[in-house]
Amino acid sequence: MPFLGIDLGGTKLAVALFSEAGEIVSKEIFPLENRKGTQVGQLITDQIQKYLDSDRTMIQSIGVSVPGISRSKSGTVWAPNIPGWEDYPLLQEIRQLTGSIPVQIESDRTCYILGEQWQGNAQSCTDAIYLSVGTGIGAGIMADGHVLHGAHDIAGAIGWMALRKPFQSKYTDCGCFEYYASGEGIARLTREILAQRTYYRGELRKETSENITAHQVFAAYLKRDTVAIQVINECIEYWGMAAANLISIFNPQKLIFGGGVFGPAVQFIPLIREEAAKWAQPVSMKQVSFEESVLGGNAGVVGAGFLALKNIHNPA
Amino acid sequence: MPFLGIDLGGTKLAVALFSEAGEIVSKEIFPLENRKGTQVGQLITDQIQKYLDSDRTMIQSIGVSVPGISRSKSGTVWAPNIPGWEDYPLLQEIRQLTGSIPVQIESDRTCYILGEQWQGNAQSCTDAIYLSVGTGIGAGIMADGHVLHGAHDIAGAIGWMALRKPFQSKYTDCGCFEYYASGEGIARLTREILAQRTYYRGELRKETSENITAHQVFAAYLKRDTVAIQVINECIEYWGMAAANLISIFNPQKLIFGGGVFGPAVQFIPLIREEAAKWAQPVSMKQVSFEESVLGGNAGVVGAGFLALKNIHNPA
Structure with a gap:
């Protein structure tokens, strides 16, 4: 039951595919370049769609780390370094693709400690x-x-x-x-x-x-x-x-x-x-x-993976 | 189902009897005077024994606030202002009297916020x-x-x-x-x-x-x-x-x-x-x-009462 850990930073997006055993099977990095607002949302949903379309993987759960605040009640994100992300409806955009697959978004600092708790x-x-x-x-x-x-x-x-x-x-x-x-x-x-x-x-x-x-x-x-x-x-x-x-x-x-x-x-x-x-x-x-x-630059993506993994075991 | 909230301070002991509805039915104050070490423990257990012996009350649960640290693993208390209470076995002493009645000891600061959460x-x-x-x-x-x-x-x-x-x-x-x-x-x-x-x-x-x-x-x-x-x-x-x-x-x-x-x-x-x-x-x-x-000087005893009440509903 593979799952995705996605780490949005201020300058790049990292997408990691985790195996059921919690190992990173593949990881891709995409510079944000000059993307802003919905362009950044599009980059994320395009990557998720790519995995959903793949025959090889059956994504069971998705975790996302964001460089700012994930508002748990509204599902929106405030990310000060991404123009247009004062109150961005990221959860809603991702859910439009994913149907019943669990999705959870948390702040980068939450993901860092979760990553260290899981694998660090x-x-x-x-x-x-x-x-x-x-x-x-x-x-x-x-x-x-x-x-x-x-x-x-x-x-x-x-x-x-x-x-x-x-x-x-x-x-x-x-x-x-x-x-x-x-x-x-x-x-x-x-x-x-x-x-x-x-x-x-x-x-x-x-x-x-x-x-x-x-x-x-x-x-x-x-x-x-x-x-x-x-x-x-x-x-x-x-x-x-x-x-x-x-x-x-x-x-x-x-x-x-x-x-x-x-x-x-x-x-x-x-x-x-x-x-x-x-x-x-x-x-x-x-x-x-x-x-x-010990996770260094991988702490965000590993923490996002742990969000995903926890939702497989304890669906929200 | 009445319960006891006991607030040990650096200079005095307060013992409050709570009704099932969470109201303080009676409250007594005992100055510690020059008591130290086991004398302070004795004062507490004497008061508890008094309630246990009473025909009128059937104490269901006991909470205790202490002016220092309650060590949850050992049940001992560190109270810097009470001579001889570096690692005092308060939980054990109380349990010798109370048998199966739940007893919980927490630091005064824990009891203060619990008191405010319950009634403040x-x-x-x-x-x-x-x-x-x-x-x-x-x-x-x-x-x-x-x-x-x-x-x-x-x-x-x-x-x-x-x-x-x-x-x-x-x-x-x-x-x-x-x-x-x-x-x-x-x-x-x-x-x-x-x-x-x-x-x-x-x-x-x-x-x-x-x-x-x-x-x-x-x-x-x-x-x-x-x-x-x-x-x-x-x-x-x-x-x-x-x-x-x-x-x-x-x-x-x-x-x-x-x-x-x-x-x-x-x-x-x-x-x-x-x-x-x-x-x-x-x-x-x-x-x-x-x-x-809003609880003022009663925050400790009310918080201790809440410890007792919670143990009636969710026995440890």
Whole structure:
């Protein structure tokens, strides 16, 4: 009984066919290019239709991960990086093709922790949190065996965590934690410091500073660049404080670091743990392990697959 | 089918007899005086025995709220303010009396949110958080219909929330948020400011500053005392940031403020909301209401009663 896991990102669509045993039989990637609104919906439904039309497969269930919020009551999706997806009727569009085949759509952060629970580092956990740090920051939270959704499906918006008072208006668009400690925050702080250091002659030359990326900062850190070290140390403090807050609030077994930044920042996990240990409830701190995502870029598609699999066993 | 709700605090024991309809028929308060260790256990079991011996009542179920952590696997209790209760076998002691009558022990913060869910401000909520601010700070958290316990029953330790970097060693004993914004934190900051203001002649005279309490600071605030205003404004900032973090993480329907400080600090709830609104995920912020506990000092005993009631309907 094969099933589909579909991971819609901000720039590409991944479609994976899973075998009954939960293995990925095939996986295709489609860049979104300049698609927007219904064009993105069409790309998804075209791919699903292709599998439904195939003689070889008999798709039993479909799970979809979306880069934003899946509104469970309406079946619509808010995806800030896809133009026209403020309240997109994705569930309805897919159901028009699929008839009685179960379909479930969840936010990417929900899928990440589900993916780790199924095939990654959160297997056998009842309480585990996936910290996704990339362009933005969010968390997939499994507490007492349930993945949290919140009253209106927006739980886990940890990029908005308040970590540094007083409030500054620059936090308004993305939240304090994300402002400082996302991939974009790392690049921004690096640019700010470089603009002040007239005599800087290090790895991160001023001529590239307009387009500087977090990955360049990580590379410069490995070469002991003083600006990179300053930026990363600042970030470790924020990541540690945020980790501590999640530990004190949830008393989890595991914190799992993933997303584009973790990635290269996994080297800092021991330092993040050290910072968190200063702040967190001390008993809970001893009970948690800090790990990296083993699924990496596959976490979304695997989590979407797990949505599909669960609906085969427990139809909604 | 009457049942008992028992609320053990740091200084007193409250025992309430509930009618089948969920009303408190009688309630007795016993100061702990200088009891410690097994003496406190004895006080509890004596009271239970009294009800079990009575001809008038046929106790069907017992719920107990404890000022610390109830370890669900061992049935033991950690209560930092009761000497000798590092790992106290309370469940075992009670069960020796009660035979087949169901008994459940939970932390006070769990009981507070259950009390509000049953008879207070969280009725009909699936997602609500009780912020208990007194000598210490903790939260009872109901998320997606479940009260969170965490992997080892320590969830909700929000007094440890990291809100102000860099870390300072004075946070080590109680956590950053609790250091600044508990009843004790309010008194401490007031003393610090008074010690610096040689020429201060306001409500909070220096001669009382050794023993100053949060309640005196609230009273002075109402008389526009400049020190009290400075202290309370600082606290509102921390309470607002912590509220914002809970809102961004949980997307709840309600935040309920209780404990000894709320109490008099309920007058500041609109200002706390204003501060939280600067920091929190903006959509979640619009979906949450800020309320005071309607159960006040009864929240623990009512929550303990609800534990008992639930076990009548769904025996463990």
